[in-house]
Amino acid sequence: MIINGKEISLKVKDEVKQEVERLNEHGKRVPTLAVILVGRNPASMTYVKNKEIGCRYVGIGSIKIEMSEQTTQEELLKQIYTLNADNTVDGILVQLPLPAHIDEKTVIEAIDPKKDVDGFHPVNIANLFLGKEGLLPCTPYGMMVMLESIGYDLEGKEVVVVGRSNIVGKPVALLALSKSATVTIAHSRTKNLKEVCQKADVLIAAVGVAKMFDDSYIKAGAVVLDVGMNRDENNKLCGDVDFEKCKNKAQAITPVPGGVGPMTIAMLLHNTLKAYKLRENIE
Structure with a gap:
């Protein structure tokens, strides 16, 4: 048997899409994902584009923040803190890899664990280790x-x-x-x-x-x-x-x-919806 990731990921996305449509029907705001892209790495640009397409398909709000290759670590952290404080943003993703002068670990740890839809924050990894509720990689x-x-x-x-x-x-x-x-x-x-x-x-x-x-x-x-x-x-x-x-x-x-x-982006969209529901106390 060939396990078809395209078909399975579409099923996951369709489930997210249906839930987002229900939120719309009940007059609630839709979940929103913010993606930060530092530099012009061609592979990273493709990944970010695919994430935007995925967001559009399921009806999730999408914010793309493009920063130059010369962006300092402090400038990037400031942008993350702004998104952490924004109540209309449910998921934050910093596209990896980052330029060599920026410390990946510091950046990941700066993201609010409740908005860490990549599931890389130490709090979410600890939750996984302990079998507790959290956002999974x-x-x-x-x-x-x-x-x-x-x-x-x-x-x-x-x-x-x-x-x-x-x-x-x-x-x-x-x-x-x-x-x-x-x-x-x-x-x-x-x-x-x-x-x-x-x-x-x-x-x-x-x-x-x-x-x-x-x-x-x-x-x-x-x-x-x-x-x-x-x-x-x-x-x-x-x-x-x-x-x-x-x-x-x-x-x-x-x-x-x-x-x-194809499963990676599907689960990212699933995580964004989950982060939204956890923050809004929606079952």
Whole structure:
């Protein structure tokens, strides 16, 4: 089975759209997402454009704040504090990566945790760790929704996450653990990585190396979630998993593109609505 991220993400967006329409019908203001873009990184500009398109589709308000590459850290923090204090803004996202002279950690920590729709603030990560209500990181959250959409229950399953980033690897491991999976976090220093991966009922590849995982890494009938976004030898988009070699051995697998990627923006929109509802005390 190919897990179609485009179809699943559209379903999530349609659910958000219906809720926003209900808010409109009851005369309430709609949720609003503010995105800050520092500099002119082409990939970042594309991501921000896609977020704007997503907001338009679901009916969420969208504010784009463009700042120059030379923007100081203090100027960026001042802009964040302004948005923190704005009661008409429900979600704040600072597009990463930032220019080298700006400290990413300081910027993330400056965002009000209740408006942190990326789910990166230490308060939201702590809530995830403790199993408390909070805003979840979008890509890991999207992967859990993908598994639910194919009716896959993680309880008692062996999950191997290859990658230990704060954005994907660690949070998705915690989410799988919260579903009663047995979780192994592997990485570049893991000994006998292939053998570790071969034990996985669910293999999550998040290392950023094109086609690193071929069919020798997965056991027959495993579910494979590929977070990678790379370019192959022909400059075509590909994941960390060699899709053609693995698709017939896996029970279910995500393609690249069209797999995990579309889920990230869908969950961002979901998080913006959730942040709005939490702030407005709406069930």
